[in-house]
Amino acid sequence: MLILEKILIGSKFPDKIINMNIEDDKKPLFKWFWSLYVRQHFGLLSTALIFMSIEGSMLGLLSYSIKFLFDNVLVSKDTSSILIVAVVIFSIFSVRAIAGFVHRLLTVNVCQKIIKVIQDRMVAHLLNMDVGFHQKNSPGILMDRVRADSKALSESVGEAFMTIGRDGFSLISLLAVVFFIDWKWSLIAFLGIPFLVLPILLLQGLVRFRAGENRDYESKANVRLDEIFHGITDIKLNRAEGRERNKFFAILQLTHKVRLRLEAGMAGIPAMIDVIAAIGFLAVMVFGAIDITSGSKTIGEFMSFFTAMALIFEPLRRLSNVSGNIQVAMASLERVFKIFEEKPSIVFPTLSSVEKKFDKIGIDFDSVHFSYEDKKVLENITFGIEEGTSNAIVGYSGSGKTTLFNLITRLIDPSSGLIKLNGINIKDFRLNDLRSLISVVRQDGMVFDETILENIRFGKPTASDGEITEAAKMAYVDEFTNELKDGLNTVVGPRGSTLSGGQRQRISIARAFLRASPLLLLDEPTSALDSKSEELIQKSLSNLAKHSTTITIAHRLSTIVDSDKVLVLDNGKIVGQGKHSQLLLENSLYSNLFKSQVEEKNDG
Numbered sequence: 001m002l003i004l005e006k007i008l009i010g011s012k013f014p015d016k017i018i019n020m021n022i023e024d025d026k027k028p029l030f031k032w033f034w035s036l037y038v039r040q041h042f043g044l045l046s047t048a049l050i051f052m053s054i055e056g057s058m059l060g061l062l063s064y065s066i067k068f069l070f071d072n073v074l075v076s077k078d079t080s081s082i083l084i085v086a087v088v089i090f091s092i093f094s095v096r097a098i099a100g101f102v103h104r105l106l107t108v109n110v111c112q113k114i115i116k117v118i119q120d121r122m123v124a125h126l127l128n129m130d131v132g133f134h135q136k137n138s139p140g141i142l143m144d145r146v147r148a149d150s151k152a153l154s155e156s157v158g159e160a161f162m163t164i165g166r167d168g169f170s171l172i173s174l175l176a177v178v179f180f181i182d183w184k185w186s187l188i189a190f191l192g193i194p195f196l197v198l199p200i201l202l203l204q205g206l207v208r209f210r211a212g213e214n215r216d217y218e219s220k221a222n223v224r225l226d227e228i229f230h231g232i233t234d235i236k237l238n239r240a241e242g243r244e245r246n247k248f249f250a251i252l253q254l255t256h257k258v259r260l261r262l263e264a265g266m267a268g269i270p271a272m273i274d275v276i277a278a279i280g281f282l283a284v285m286v287f288g289a290i291d292i293t294s295g296s297k298t299i300g301e302f303m304s305f306f307t308a309m310a311l312i313f314e315p316l317r318r319l320s321n322v323s324g325n326i327q328v329a330m331a332s333l334e335r336v337f338k339i340f341e342e343k344p345s346i347v348f349p350t351l352s353s354v355e356k357k358f359d360k361i362g363i364d365f366d367s368v369h370f371s372y373e374d375k376k377v378l379e380n381i382t383f384g385i386e387e388g389t390s391n392a393i394v395g396y397s398g399s400g401k402t403t404l405f406n407l408i409t410r411l412i413d414p415s416s417g418l419i420k421l422n423g424i425n426i427k428d429f430r431l432n433d434l435r436s437l438i439s440v441v442r443q444d445g446m447v448f449d450e451t452i453l454e455n456i457r458f459g460k461p462t463a464s465d466g467e468i469t470e471a472a473k474m475a476y477v478d479e480f481t482n483e484l485k486d487g488l489n490t491v492v493g494p495r496g497s498t499l500s501g502g503q504r505q506r507i508s509i510a511r512a513f514l515r516a517s518p519l520l521l522l523d524e525p526t527s528a529l530d531s532k533s534e535e536l537i538q539k540s541l542s543n544l545a546k547h548s549t550t551i552t553i554a555h556r557l558s559t560i561v562d563s564d565k566v567l568v569l570d571n572g573k574i575v576g577q578g579k580h581s582q583l584l585l586e587n588s589l590y591s592n593l594f595k596s597q598v599e600e601k602n603d604g
Contacts, residue, residue, distance in 0.1 A: 032337065056165070056166050056167065058099070064304055069300070070304075071299070071300030130346045140224070145336065149335045156332065160322045177305075178309060182305060361437060361549045362549065364383075366382055367380055368381040368382070370572075388548075389549060389565065390545055390564050391549075393567045394568055395569035402523060410431075421437065439511070445507070448496075449494045451486075451491055453489055467514060468510075471510045471513040474543070477503075509537060518547075525537070526559065534559075575589055
């Protein structure tokens with residue numbers, strides 16, 4: 001087998017040790033799968049099973065009709081029965097064809113419904129997971145779980161169901177024929193089958209292990225592709241096309257190798273059955289010839305038996321492959337189940353103790369600490385922000401500015417300490433209630449492959465076209481959409497690839513105008529704008545801030561000189577807070593930041 005692999009693959013990757021001690025957890029997993037996704041389709045599956053039984057039983061009827069063809073027509077040379085036998089055989093094939101078509105259609109329909117529900121629930125579950133989970137799991141892996149694993153699971157189970165139903169009834173009907181004709185011939189033909197039990201069990205374990213390994217490598221390939229296509233610009237600028245291709249090809253080599261071993265394991269079971277079938281046929285031909293020459297059996301009985309035996313081993317081979325399909329399904333089922341086992345670390349109350357709506361928001365941080373794993377990010381953060389005020393957070397990169405925003409929006413929770421909105425612990429707010437109070441403009445706000453209109457509507461799904469047009473004007477989106485053929489109905493491409501960074505940022509700002517929330521968080525909202533556009537947007541943001549409590553993460557300190565309060569962060573600690581003029585005199589870090597930016601501007 002190893003020699004064959006090297007010939008087919010042409011690689012020299014080291015072999016992995018196969019762990020055959022695989023825990024058998026099929027029952028609870030299949031019980032979970034059955035109760036949530038399959039049971040509601042019991043009626044359709046039962047109907048499909050009826051048609052499978054019809055299709056399968058036709059093989060037994062076909063093999064038995066061969067007896068009459070030989071004994072009543074060919075041997076006796078009675079041509080009067082030819083038409084009857086021909087009609088019977090034609091009817092058998094017609095009924096079999098119709099039954100096969102119906103049960104396949106029903107089963108595929110159920111499989112597609114199951115895939116749809118699994119993928120929908122997985123996406124809903126993943127959307128509810130917190131940011132920390134998505135930081136640990138790449139989009140490529142999650143896409144593979146949602147699309148490939150759910151599809152492989154449903155299709156493998158569907159194929160196993162059709163095989164067991166159709167070929168199970170075929171096997172029963174054919175066995176009934178062969179034992180009815182001669183039970184001694186039947187026992188001789190199947191004498192070697194008990195010797196297949198142990199090898200098949202061993203191959204089942206191998207197939208399940210290899211199926212899981214194969215899905216892992218396919219996930220790695222999807223992840224690599226996701227990174228290649230998302231990073232295509234950087235790849236080209238660094239002339240890394242060859243390196244990236246080689247990395248992807250190395251994964252393909254490993255995937256090919258594991259897939260070959262999986263297919264070898266799945267093919268091994270029917271191959272062993274064929275060997276046993278050959279031995280059984282040889283023995284039956286010898287004993288059958290003796291019985292025919294002695295006159296105890298007719299040629300028609302022998303041909304009917306021989307036909308049934310020839311037909312038996314094909315469904316038997318397919319049934320032997322069912323174990324392989326089940327092992328493949330188990331590998332995917334385990335991976336799907338692990339996704340649903342993941343629980344979000346941030347839980348919102350389903351019933352809120354907060355009953356009233358707020359027009360303005362005040363914020364209090366009380367001894368807030370936050371650590372990411374073992375790394376301290378924020379330490380003993382305490383400050384207050386009054387309703388309707390304009391505030392700013394400044395500091396060097398990595399000082400914890402964005403982390404503060406993530407805490408206010410509950411994308412993350414503090415390790416200790418309290419955060420309050422209008423004196424109420426933010427953990428007492430329901431998800432929708434909390435997020436409806438806040439509008440966020442991020443420096444890397446996401447733009448989707450939709451129209452500009454729909455991208456702005458993303459901030460408020462119920463907004464009218466008129467409201468969106470007004471928000472676009474306030475964010476100066478109309479400055480560039482007026483030059484586009486389709487205006488606001490222009491499709492922006494994947495991740496807004498047809499727009500500049502400044503244009504994408506204006507769309508994010510337009511969303512904030514549309515939401516008009518009482519708390520506005522601005523994460524360097526004009527970082528991608530030129531000076532002229534920045535001046536225009538600052539005017540609009542000033543108008544928006546009149547109706548909101550505003551907190552701005554500022555890179556250009558000149559934009560926050562009029563703020564009511566400025567918080568100065570350094571290494572996760574607040575080292576100063578106050579007005580701009582006060583901090584210039586009293587805080588050396590703030591003063592140095594401001595002076596360095598003034599010098600840069602003068603040098604420019």
